[in-house]
Amino acid sequence: MNDHLIGGPALPQERRLVTAIPGPESARLHARKAAAVAAGVGTTLPVYTVAAGGGVIVDADGNSLIDLGSGIAVTTVGNSAPAVVDAVTEQLQAFTHTCFMVTPYDGYVRVAEKLNELTPGSHEKRTALFNSGAEAVENAVKIARAFTKRQAVVVFDHAYHGRTNLTMAMTAKNMPYKHGFGPFASEIYRAPLSYAFRDGGLSGEAAAFRAIDLIEKQVGAGNLAAVVIEPIQGEGGFIVPADGFLPLLVQWCHDNGVVFVADEVQTGFARTGELFACDHEAVVPDLIVTAKGIAGGLPLSAVTGRAEIMDAVNVGGLGGTYGGNPLACAAALAVIETIATEDLVGRARMIGKTMVERLHGFADPRIGDVRGRGAMVAVELVEPGTTNPDPDLTRAVAAAAHAQGVVVLTCGTYGNVLRFLPPLSMPDHLLFEAFDVLEQVFREN
Missing domain, CATH: 3.40.640.10 (Type I PLP-dependent aspartate aminotransferase-like (Major domain))
Structure with a gap:
């Protein structure tokens, strides 16, 4: 795969942590959200977006996060694709x-x-x-x-x-x-x-x-x-x-x-x-x-x-x-x-191959299953040696990834699945870095 950017505004394609996640400006905005928006409207990660493109989301504090969610599979061609x-x-x-x-x-x-x-x-x-x-x-x-x-x-x-x-x-x-x-x-x-x-x-x-x-x-x-x-x-x-x-x-x-x-x-x-x-x-x-x-x-x-x-x-x-x-x-x-x-069908296959290879490479007994097709891949987390769901681990891994500037989503009937939906505009170096972060997160949790 080539390190190139398919579409999106000219944002630096980098993970950049300026503050803790969320930072003070996002926290201020989130307090306004709590006062103005119905409580039933939740958020996965309360960082407030000011720009996005390629494979990153930039928040109100200047942090640049790697996006493995694509707004739940929406920005497939990249945010604000030209x-x-x-x-x-x-x-x-x-x-x-x-x-x-x-x-x-x-x-x-x-x-x-x-x-x-x-x-x-x-x-x-x-x-x-x-x-x-x-x-x-x-x-x-x-x-x-x-x-x-x-x-x-x-x-x-x-x-x-x-x-x-x-x-x-x-x-x-x-x-x-x-x-x-x-x-x-x-x-x-x-x-x-x-x-x-x-x-x-x-x-x-x-x-x-x-x-x-x-x-x-x-x-x-x-x-x-x-x-x-x-x-x-x-x-x-x-x-x-x-x-x-x-x-x-x-x-x-x-x-x-x-x-x-x-x-x-x-x-x-x-x-x-x-x-x-x-x-x-x-x-x-x-x-x-x-x-x-x-x-x-x-x-x-x-x-x-x-x-x-x-x-x-x-x-x-x-x-x-x-x-x-x-x-x-x-x-x-x-x-x-x-x-x-842009042959994004082929790009999805390449991204999927990379994600599956990296996830198998974690060799973590708590990963019960790696599954999906193309750039739609997930891991189901379980108690080692069983199929018993481990939603607590799933929440902990997601929270730790968020703190390190990688946006991941959870799902599953049992709340024990991490899903990965990167935009197909994501350059290779960001995809590799995201999974380096995830591998370290699994080691530490």
Whole structure:
């Protein structure tokens, strides 16, 4: 890999600690946050950003932190990537909003055309644009119900699909996402996932048959509108289903007239070393949901799918005031172009190879599993010699990494997974340094 910077403002690509993390100015700002922002809005690391680009985040105290989070897989092409800045600036000077449902514009159509072209499958497709991943997931369910005239929806253990009422019902983890917010939407059913680290050697095919058996017995194919799954789970712990699980599930859905929905909100747009995670097993979903990395940090999401399914909704049944905002559409087109011209799919593979090699090199018995694809990698931390989760160690490692100027995220149903999502604009020397820091953190905790 080459030491180069793909996009981003001309910030020094260095880890620089001027103060303790967080520093006094961030602490002052955080006190203002506590007085002004609802307590339910948490923060992972209370440093207040003033600039970001390449592989760094610069805070209000002048600290420069290495970013292994990408705003939860959003700034995949880098923060303020030049092509994105230029495209948004040009659009900003033309117009900021008309509402596509009132007076439409070319940018929305161009994004839809690109998504129809790039998403898995050569069939005729249609796209609808929205604002957030949760909003798109919810609309995918609406579309599947309209097409099938059925109501039931199957999701999976450890799933995360969003924070709206329907998507909270679809999300598995109670704290902090669901606690105290019920009652939730009905007709949501949960099936077991393929989880190699905790499945006792169960093959992907066997895990799929286990899930299908439960679905047939507890839901019934004739009642089922959609199966919704993350091809690689995000918040659930970067769980990669064993080979064969997804293709068999897709085949069962097709055999039974069930819409197969791939939630690629976190995995889409080069993150996993393919343009979409479904591409790793040549899985072709009926509907695919995208967001996060689609627009370089601007709010945009999409549902793309088979024309006959997407067109089953009555005119006016899909939309929203801000859906497909022209600024976000301009950003998305620039992101898609940047992924192609900079070969960010290949870059994701190289970053992933480096991260996996380094993590295995730690040789720490508390690392129970290293998993993921491309630049979407995680470690599951356990008590040595067991599969017992160790969330305390996970919190300690994350806190120590933060104190040393490396932004890492935690996840997982058991709170024992560290996840790594560096921007694909990160230069090699920063990636190596980040994992040098992490290796030292593991030795000291």
